[in-house]
Amino acid sequence: MRITAAPAPAAADPAAADLFDPEFHASGDPHAVWAQLRAHAPLHLQVLPDGRKFWSVTRYDDVCRVLGDHREFTSERGSVLTQLGHDDVSSGKMLVSTDPPRHGQLRRPLNRRLTAKALADWEDRIRQAVADFLAPALGGGVWDVARRAYRLPMTVAGALLGVPEKDWDDLVRWTAMAAAPDDAEFSVGSGAATLAVAHHQTFDYFAARVRERRGAEPAADLIGHLMSMTAGDAPLTDEEVIYNCYSILLGANATTPHTVSGTLLALSEHPDQLRKAAGDPAAVVPTLVEEGLRWTSPASSFLRYAVTDTELAGGRVAAGDAVAVWIGSANRDERVFTDPYRFDVLREDNRHIAFGYGPHYCLGAPLARLTFRILFEEFFRLFRSVETAGPARHLRSVFIAGLTQLPVVTAPR
Template sequence: MRERAPLHRQELPDGRSFWSVTRYHDVCRVLGEHREFTSERGSLLHQLGTDDAASGLLLVATDPPRHTELRRPLNRMFSAAGLAATRERIRAAVRGILTPALDGGEWDLAECAAKLPMAVAAQVMDIPEEFWPDLVAWSAMAASPEDPAHAVPHGSPLLVAHHGLFDYFSREFDRRSGTPGDDAIRLLMTMRGGELSREEVVVNCYSVLLGANATTPHTVTGTLLALAERPWIYRRAAAEPAAIPGLVEEGLRWSSAASCFLRHAVRDVEIAGGLVPAGDPVAVWIGSANRDATVFRDPDSFDPTRGDNRHLAFGFGPHYCLGATMARITLRIFFEEFLGFFGEVEPAGEPVRLASNFVSGHTRVPLRTRVRRSLAWHTGERIEAPC
């Protein structure tokens, strides 16, 4: 499609249709030009044909200037400076998550990685650990309701997930009202003297949590699968900790975990050699843009030394991922710890892909790892572990 149909109209059996954009610069234009392509009618492909009920309330369902107003107070909290105090807690969480792999046998990376974003987001949102399992399960269901693993006996997985998440954050709104604190939930509740309604706070808490779960765990699994298939790159990365930031950026490009976003044309727009009529939905395919050979040299090679890696894994424009800095910090710490723990990693079976048109990832990734005899952490601490 990049080569032959960079603007492609897809009609579904039920009569709904949308346009696909697959080239890097066209994707940037759709995501970056809110006066041409609006977010307010829904940002996910499964919302096709039904306008977003949270339009104007939810960060991902607003355009500037409202989007900028909602986002500004959270930007400070999710900056590198704002997250500085959480680094060691993130490291402790990563070590806890990697514990099942320490016996040197077969283990499921996807199961462990699924816990990572919740462990991190919980620090920022002040969520007690007892609620983590339910929130992880509901977030996964909301991000990929099509996957068989998320089937429920009666009704829709998406409705079950929304009910659980909205109910939890509604109760937290009531519990935290009038109490001091500097977490993200209270920040939303008190911004500009309590400007946001209860509904706005709840849906934006949901958005922050869903965003954390959509990218980080699947970047972990996608990157480690690539490394398991390329042991020479794994050994190089383990020997050169300074290479880890480049490994993370290439893992983000390679995995492109948030694979698709939806926009609607505000007016007739000429793009990619064609015309999108006013009101029509446009899907941008991030994984395709991140393999555009006009931007990325040898795009189908996994290359952590790639220079000027301008990937779109966190999106582009006004809706550039709020949690991008937090995700980068988390991923860098994860790979520092993983490469320090394990001398080797290899597949232990066939990975199982997630069934989703939004998230590109896996529900099962069996691995075998060999723990190093002695572990030298980047802090200089030395920890003995079984071979």
């Protein structure tokens, strides 16, 4: 997806655009279509050839309303657009597909391990992971930041979860398949087959880790925590432990790489902003991180189902209807962001919702923010500029917006 230029609204016909088509998100211009929808059709219905249908909401306030109230819009029938029409087997077990009150029982004890305070001890480890990530750039040649970024969150989440390093490459591949099963880079057959293989491999993997740990002293890592914590007044079942390991891993691996590569792409395309950031990183990195998140919005869409008939975005949806929220659109809403298509590393009052909104607000947000802060601190300590050295390739996915290829040259200080 193009995430740099201001959209060309005249060229965008929302009635002709297929928001359900991964190819549209790879080679089309969803930002132009979203701009049209925000302006003229804030509640937009799309009916697929097989009869399935979903509404789209694109304005910031409407997206927050849908994400913010589980009594009106449930997550329990699946929260990803690609699952449209298929009930979710992880409902009530995996955090992201569970509504309150059960959701809070699962989330509270897990969250304790992922707050900024709890993660303070991880800073050195993350700095090391970032140093490894940037190492090939020190030679001054061309390197593919998008490709390399795929492994970065794994080195942190893998250590946090407590999975051995020898397994990280497999887990990176399976989560990439699950996040973008229609991208040729990751697919092993049809999209549905790729998704099935990815789920099977990852669930089997975590089932084996849980089996080998049962009966032993609980480890201090996140798998150990999931296996020993209580939610409500009972421990988690093995199935719940496995689903939530998957959720944490997917949450980290599917999104983080794209904010890294997308923010570096934006800096390469806005030399004035690059100069500002490189000139005073200590002052700029905190706002650069937030602008990078708003700009890239890697978690592009989420799904909810209406619980009752309700008014939404000036129209009506019926109980049982599927509603897709487009986070990348909400984060360019001109009602909320001044000059939303300007990449501004010093943007003030940046109320982006890249991490979602409401009860399911990203559990990994403190970890992601810490990783990005360290990454850009290290980047500007070592380098003064970034330039593209070949074409970018965009991910083929309706769920995740991002890059699979971005050759760059980074000039040392």
